[in-house]
Amino acid sequence: MTGSHRTLLLAAACAAFALATLLIWIPADVDSSVIQLVRRRASIGDAMAPAVAAVILLLGAVVLVFERQREATPGLPRESLVFLGLTVLIIALSFVLMRWTGPMLTVLAGLDYRPLRASAPWKYLGFGLGGFVLVAGLVALAERRFSWRGTLVAALVVLGLIAIYDLPFDDLLLPPNGDF
DSSP states (O other): OOHHHHHHHHHHHHHHHHHHIIIIIHHHHOSSOSEEEETTEEEEOTTHHHHHHHHHHHHHHHHHHHHTTSOOOSSOOHHHHHHHHHHHHHHHHHHHHHHHHHHHHHHHTTOOHHHHTTSTTHHHHHHHHHHHHHHHHHHHHHHTSOOHHHHHHHHHHHHHHHHHHTTTOTTOOOTTGGGO
16 A cells, blocks of 8 residues: 555544544533533533634644655655654744743732633633744744744734634633633
8 A cells, every 4th residue: 555545544433433523422422512601601612622622633634645655765864854843843842931931920910810711801812822822933943933924823823813813702711721
């Protein structure tokens, strides 16, 4: 079996799993929908996380189908290992910033983070900085340079995620605020 056929088989398996998750598993196992409306108040339902994960997996399968034309090279070249290592570092740094920016700034300000974690600007600090570093870092890594366009994209992505996930839902805490 050639590399192209293995890639197509992997894409088909990922797509089948994603579709089974979306069409069979979630409706059979999850009681609530993606978004729940209770007394005219919107909140995230139990199906949101698995549905988003399944859609991302399905999109990955589609990308694999289009990328299968590339011939696979045996082994991992040094460039790929460096790229993978830098990706892991960027993700780790962004998670650390996301988790500790808000709490550390409140400690420096002499405040307790727990009562402030659901109020602006505190609830956006960690998610905003960590998300920005994640997107800007990955864009810079992919482009092999920092750019104003990549920085703008990172800022817009983080603002967009805040607009999609935080603004419509009164009872939602952006990560990692629910951990405190």
